[in-house]
């Protein structure tokens with residue numbers, strides 16, 4: 001695992017505290033999500049040899065299908081801010097199919113246009129500044145490259161699970177997301193928000 005930065009902002013500290021406490025049991029809490037991740041990865045239309053980043057990879061649940069999609073000649077990176085989540089990824093053996101980076105997705109140690117695609121599951125709601133995160137992801141993806149924002153539960157079902165009402169200000173609501181993506185170097189190409197799937201796909205402009 002490569003450590004790319006040591007600074008700890010208040011927001012990063014909050015994220016780490018929240019996910020550190022959950023890392024050891026993360027995969028056990030969601031044992032049936034594998035096929036949904038596999039299907040969502042399919043939305044990126046990756047080709048053999050492509051380079052793809054799992055942004056906020058956590059325990060690396062998407063890393064095996066990403067590796068399968070790009071083949072042994074491709075590049076799979078997994079970046080996360082929480083060391084415990086990455087350690088859980090290593091314990092699960094997922095460092096065999098990806099290079100893991102301890103890094104903030106808002107400041108990635110990657111050159112401009114290095115990637116063909118980014119997959120991000122459950123990330124965007126945890127970013128203090130989703131605009132700067134999406135702008136940084138656009139920086140590292142080549143023009144025409146793709147982005148998948150995924151969650152295995154749709155917005156309404158997730159809000160109900162947490163006993164919350166759906167907010168019109170939710171960054172993942174279609175009009176909000178469409179505008180946010182347009183302002184940060186992406187064009188929304190497809191949007192699905194169903195009980196058992198949230199998947200927004202975008203192309204790098």
Ligand SMILES: C[S@@+](CC[C@H](N)C(=O)[O-])C[C@H]1O[C@@H](n2cnc3c(N)ncnc32)[C@H](O)[C@@H]1O
Nearest residue numbers: 019056057058080081082085104105121122126
């Ligand atoms: C809800 S979890 C999802 C983990 C994984 N993608 C999955 O689907 O199982 C969100 C992950 O995003 C990471 N994260 C949040 N903010 C981040 C940031 N700014 N940079 C990198 N990772 C971040 C957290 O540490 C956590 O592992």
